[in-house]
Amino acid sequence: METIERDYTPEGVQFFYLYKQLAHPELDHYVDPYTLEERLMHVEQAERQLGSRIPWIADAMTNELKHALGDMPNSEFIIDPDGRILERRAWSDPTALREDLERLIGPVENPTRVSDLDLPSEPPVATVVKGIVPRVTPPGRMMTLKVEPDLDSTQLPFYTKLRADVDREFLRNGEGKLLLGFHIDPLYHMHWNNLAPPLTYEVTAPDGVGITPTSATFAEIEEPADADPREFLVDISTDDPAASFDLSVTYYACDDDNTFCIPVTQSYAVSLQVDPDAGRVFGAGRGGGRFAGRGGRGGPGAMIERIRGWDANDDGLVARSEVPEQMLDRFDRMDENGDGVLEADEIESLPARMGPGAGRGGRGMRGDPIARLRSFDANGDGRITREEIPAQAGGMFDRVDANGDDVITADELDAMAGRMPGRPGR
Amino acid sequence: MLQPRTTSLLALAFSLGLATTAAAQPGGADGRGRLIRNFEASAPAVGELMPNLAVYDRDGQESRLPALLNSRFAVLILGCLT
Numbered sequence A: 001m002e003t004i005e006r007d008y009t010p011e012g013v014q015f016f017y018l019y020k021q022l023a024h025p026e027l028d029h030y031v032d033p034y035t036l037e038e039r040l041m042h043v044e045q046a047e048r049q050l051g052s053r054i055p056w057i058a059d060a061m062t063n064e065l066k067h068a069l070g071d072m073p074n075s076e077f078i079i080d081p082d083g084r085i086l087e088r089r090a091w092s093d094p095t096a097l098r099e100d101l102e103r104l105i106g107p108v109e110n111p112t113r114v115s116d117l118d119l120p121s122e123p124p125v126a127t128v129v130k131g132i133v134p135r136v137t138p139p140g141r142m143m144t145l146k147v148e149p150d151l152d153s154t155q156l157p158f159y160t161k162l163r164a165d166v167d168r169e170f171l172r173n174g175e176g177k178l179l180l181g182f183h184i185d186p187l188y189h190m191h192w193n194n195l196a197p198p199l200t201y202e203v204t205a206p207d208g209v210g211i212t213p214t215s216a217t218f219a220e221i222e223e224p225a226d227a228d229p230r231e232f233l234v235d236i237s238t239d240d241p242a243a244s245f246d247l248s249v250t251y252y253a254c255d256d257d258n259t260f261c262i263p264v265t266q267s268y269a270v271s272l273q274v275d276p277d278a279g280r281v282f283g284a285g286r287g288g289g290r291f292a293g294r295g296g297r298g299g300p301g302a303m304i305e306r307i308r309g310w311d312a313n314d315d316g317l318v319a320r321s322e323v324p325e326q327m328l329d330r331f332d333r334m335d336e337n338g339d340g341v342l343e344a345d346e347i348e349s350l351p352a353r354m355g356p357g358a359g360r361g362g363r364g365m366r367g368d369p370i371a372r373l374r375s376f377d378a379n380g381d382g383r384i385t386r387e388e389i390p391a392q393a394g395g396m397f398d399r400v401d402a403n404g405d406d407v408i409t410a411d412e413l414d415a416m417a418g419r420m421p422g423r424p425g426r
Numbered sequence B: 001m002l003q004p005r006t007t008s009l010l011a012l013a014f015s016l017g018l019a020t021t022a023a024a025q026p027g028g029a030d031g032r033g034r035l036i037r038n039f040e041a042s043a044p045a046v047g048e049l050m051p052n053l054a055v056y057d058r059d060g061q062e063s064r065l066p067a068l069l070n071s072r073f074a075v076l077i078l079g080c081l082t
Helices: A002-008 A036-050 A064-068 A094-104 A168-173 A300-308 A325-334 A344-348 A369-375 A391-400 A410-419 B004-016 B018-022 B031-042 B065-069
Strands: A014-019 A056-059 A076-079 A085-089 A142-149 A160-167 A175-184 A190-193 A200-204 A209-212 A215-217 A230-238 A244-255 A261-274 B054-056 B062-064 B074-079
Touching (some): A002 A014, A002 A094, A014 A036, A036 A056, A036 B054, A056 A064, A064 B054, A076 A094, A085 A094, A160 A244, A160 A261, A175 A190, A175 A244, A300 A344, A369 A391, A391 A410, B054 B065, B062 B065
Parallel strands (some): A014 A056, A014 B074
Antiparallel strands (some): A056 B054, A076 A085, A076 B074, A142 A261, A160 A175, A209 A230, A244 A261, B054 B062
């Protein structure tokens, strides 16, 4: 998309990304915003992460525009100067888009290549260590209920956000399981201070809605701090599908800079209706996968989650057309059997296949430049040539390639690792 | 705990009430095909005008989508952080 923008903005074409609700909540620990201000924080983070020149605009919090445009997570539209649709595509496809613009506007003389780009992209927001508190295994596939935060109940942001999921038994028969998950919003840079009293929730349900237990306090955690969700799997029953219940939660909001740690009580109204805009959580209802809950943001699980997140059409496969442009040059190495799509086993084996540093430790491949460089060693000979790396890693390559011979050796990698503060050598 | 008779009556209510909306979430039983069919049926068709709805720039300034497009060719791509 970025190369197309470079080529067709000078031809008078405008490009916009439209930010709407999350397609895959919890991926990179992001959770859906509650207010427009929070959605705009997401936009700023998307700008930083993608490093794109394409401006973002945001949908209203009711997701009106997404609904009006066919409710797809990653659709694209070409619009003429009269505001009429010239092309529409359910899934964004840069190759097809370029062909469309060549036909509509005309071909460009020297098309920009991905290797010409130098996108100043940043990794996702870091959190304190995750994987301390085991995730609750739901009884099966869960569906998310509509949750309405009571924004008037507090002057403070909702530093943690509730996701309320029910199982299919409840949807079929009115009796089943409810998973209450309280997720730290990473954009506020908070953590659970486990030296403070743990989170407590309390439900107030109308007649005809049964939730057991109606209140609970999360377990004491030995680690002094973590950022794992606080989850409660409870029983739920109702004879009124249109009912809702109130929930209040009390927790200590503690920022990562240790400037405040205060008790917060916030309230929600939870409808028993499924929320069609809630997105799909990877791993929910299917055991979480091999790496679930391990290694924090940068662990192998995070790497796998991120790649699964490219599966825009939710078919369980990651096709080349779904891979972010800046990662396309690595697609062939990821696609072990060369069939043009990443199957589940290929994705699961990526941390092992993509180099010894990939996904290891708390910083992860994207956050750890040395591990990231190692992962570019396509032929596994322990040396990284300039041809093996994407253009945007060129600056790092130059810093590590001490003798300037366009080859990074294991010794040069070790030397750089030793120079990085707080990072042990190999 | 609900009584059995009540529960059986509820099954119909839920099939009409809650369970039908369950299919609206991504990754449902029909997955990709359902999403595509919904898009083809509900998105504005080629030749139709883009909807006149509100959008917000990074500073929170509201504008209407057609006004933003500014009488030029435009490409609009939906996306998010995940």
